Amino acid sequence: MAKATSSLADTPSSPLGLAVIISGRGSNMLAIARASQAGQLNARVLQVIADRDSAAGIAAAQALGLATQVIPAKSFPDKASFETALAEAIDASGATLVVLAGFMRILSAEFTARYAGRLLNIHPSLLPAYKGLHTHERVLAAGEASHGVTVHYVTAELDGGPLLLQARIAVRPGDTADTLAARVQQREHIIYPRVIDWLATGRLQWRNGEPWLDGAALRQPVILEEHES
Numbered sequence: 001m002a003k004a005t006s007s008l009a010d011t012p013s014s015p016l017g018l019a020v021i022i023s024g025r026g027s028n029m030l031a032i033a034r035a036s037q038a039g040q041l042n043a044r045v046l047q048v049i050a051d052r053d054s055a056a057g058i059a060a061a062q063a064l065g066l067a068t069q070v071i072p073a074k075s076f077p078d079k080a081s082f083e084t085a086l087a088e089a090i091d092a093s094g095a096t097l098v099v100l101a102g103f104m105r106i107l108s109a110e111f112t113a114r115y116a117g118r119l120l121n122i123h124p125s126l127l128p129a130y131k132g133l134h135t136h137e138r139v140l141a142a143g144e145a146s147h148g149v150t151v152h153y154v155t156a157e158l159d160g161g162p163l164l165l166q167a168r169i170a171v172r173p174g175d176t177a178d179t180l181a182a183r184v185q186q187r188e189h190i191i192y193p194r195v196i197d198w199l200a201t202g203r204l205q206w207r208n209g210e211p212w213l214d215g216a217a218l219r220q221p222v223i224l225e226e227h228e229s
């Protein structure tokens with residue numbers, strides 16, 4: 001049972017242990033791992049887990065000296081047995097915080113409840129707008145003036161957990177899905193390590209099912225504008 005109030009930084013001097021779960025390239029995982037290895041983040045990537053053999057991020061993680069594991073979802077008969085194996089790998093790693101970083105699978109309510117308050121995701125839109133896939137294409141098709149990316153806690157609702165930090169960018173004339181994705185990714189690599197730093201330093205806490213930042217309930221995400229770093 002999760003504690004009603006939990007600081008993941010009960011012992012601030014020891015690094016926060018992370019399990020990072022990926023499906024693809026893993027550039028967010030690498031940004032987090034590099035910040036950790038550079039001493040900019042009091043957190044340590046204990047395990048990188050991919051749900052498919054083809055995830056390029058696994059080789060990149062190994063090149064950084066990180067422990068990796070592939071748990072191929074397609075080799076399990078159903079979602080429940082895959083999630084059981086995933087949870088076993090996370091728990092065996094000793095990680096306190098589970099970081100979904102380009103993990104392209106919908107997790108069950110049982111799984112999200114098991115890691116309540118210690119499960120983060122990054123989603124390429126300004127949530128609650130543009131949940132789901134193909135966010136850059138949909139933002140362009142809608143003629144939006146701005147776009148962005150969100151780090152949030154994961155709950156049973158898809159892309160629906162409490163929002164923590166967003167980076168907003170302007171949509172520029174001539175933008176394509178690729179140019180937007182590239183600018184969004186640059187911001188992802190800033191905001192994901194930042195939220196993990198908030199947790200590692202105890203600034204961000206999970207209290208009674210909602211996030212608290214610097215001692216106050218966080219009911220709206222913090223927004224980083226394009227000119228801010």
Ligand code: GAR
Pocket residue numbers: 022023024025026027028029057101102103104122123124132149185188
């Ligand atoms: C990132 O843009 C992330 O926001 C997105 O996948 C990409 C992974 O990139 N996540 C989702 O769409 C989740 N629904 P990466 O593998 O280079 O970190």
